[in-house]
Amino acid sequence: MGAHRKGAGPAAGLPAAGGRDRYFDALRALALVRVVAYHAFGWPWAGLVLPSMGIMFGLAGTLMAGSLRRPAPTVIRSRLRRLLPPYWFWGLFVVAAMLVHGWMPGWRIVYWVVPLGDPPGDAWAEQVWEILWYLRTYVWFVLLSPLLLRLFRLAPVPVLLLSLAPALVLRFAWQPPEDRLGSALTDLATYLFCWILGFAHHEGVLRRLRPGAVVPLCVAALACGGWYAFADRAAYGTYDLDENPFAQALWSAGAVTLLMHAKARLGTGCAGPARFPRLDRLVTVFNARAVTIYLWHEIALVLAVPLIDLCWRVPAFEAYLPLGSQWFLFGVGWVLIVVFVLLAGWVEDVAARRRPRLLP
Structure with missing residues (x-):
């Protein structure tokens, strides 16, 4: 997990087909700006200011829950259709440049077609292709969403809280292998809560939760995430959340919940840009x-x-x-x-x- 790879993320939340929510639009735009700034400057504190990846997965989960009013296969095809052509177009240039540079791919080049795993690449272009972890994680969340949404609707609040369990397991009970599979499992565990949180927003669960219950839990998650980020500096060499999956999971859970609960409970809008x-x-x-x-x-x-x-x-x-x-x-x-x-x-x-x- 390179220092530059985790602070990025599109914007998996693809634009909604219907009306726009300018609050979420503004959050997505700020997250993109923060991504570029992080990759340009390498600020280790950037994730503490704005957990852009958690925001993007949360917004994408909201949109996915709304889309699943239609048949699941149709929704999955639609999401992949909107993601893959830009990925293929970009990949043509990146793969061609690496081939010219002397790179020779193996069978894993199939992940340059559908990023179900990390697409291979050479070290020369690593800074360019390493950001594809986000697309891989997004694709798996899309594929798993029909099942995840069914589970969520059975017991919304318990499932939301339990979505942090995989991150806890990987931190305290089982060390994932240091390979492509381990990286994929870690990313899914780190941002599962944010994706399920998007379901909770769309289903109206966040709107029904009282601030007196939500805010203390969010503050506790932020405190624990911040503590682990700084306590683990010796192990990771930095307090950068992007290097510490467990701290990232907790911090993103607390911060994104506050942002989305404010929207759901208080009707927070974003009229500022509209005035300009x-x-x-x-x-x-x-x-x-x-x-x-x-x-x-x-x-x-x-x-x-x-x-x-x-x-x-x-x-x-x-x-x-x-x-x-x-x-x-x-x-x-x-x-x-x-x-x-x-x-x-x-x-x-x-x-x-x-x-x-x-x-x-």
Whole structure:
């Protein structure tokens, strides 16, 4: 589990087919910005400020529960259809670059077709392909959702609380193998609570729970997650939640529950962006191009480095631009992300059976 891989995540919450919820849209956009910032700066405290992956899995669980009013096979096909074409388009370039670089895949190249396991790749492009853990985890949650939703409806609150049990087992009872299977099991266990929490929001369970019961439990989860993050620094070499699955599970559970309970119980909205048309438009673009931004942002950050190196050869740029600043790299990265959104974002429209557009 590399330091850069866990703080990312699309935005598995694909845009809803019906009306928009601007509160969730704004959360998803903020999560994407935090993902890019984390990968550009490597801030270990970023997950403590905004657990972007927990948010994205929670929002995706809400959308999945709503979609399962239709037959499960239809819903699963629809979700995969909207995810896989952007993944294939991006993968064509990544796989081709690795092949040119001398990489030769084995049978696991099938995971570049459907990411049921971690797609293979060479170390040269590891920063680019390692983010695919999120797609693999998302696909498995989608496949398991019909069963998980049935279990949840049998006993909503107990199932929600028990969804933390796998993380507890992996932390205290059984050490998963340090291979692809172990990584997949760890990721599923870490974010299972957030996915089930999305069910709880959609089914109205969160709305019925009183703040007096929810808030103390959330504070306790945050306290325990923070304690384990800092107590395990010697073992993991950092307090970064992305390196500590158990701390991540607890912290994400507490923080995402508070965010979603506020929405369910208090009717929290997000009217701020609507008062600023350009900001509101930006939120819309982020949500409609979430998969594109997630997949291409690491390539943008990687390409920003040689571009900045070229700028050092121009005396005027060297004199007046902060070429050595990480913030400058962050800015160049976003410029390249915009370019990739314009060049590749239309694939998301095709996948969703919409008319292709440069910007939604």
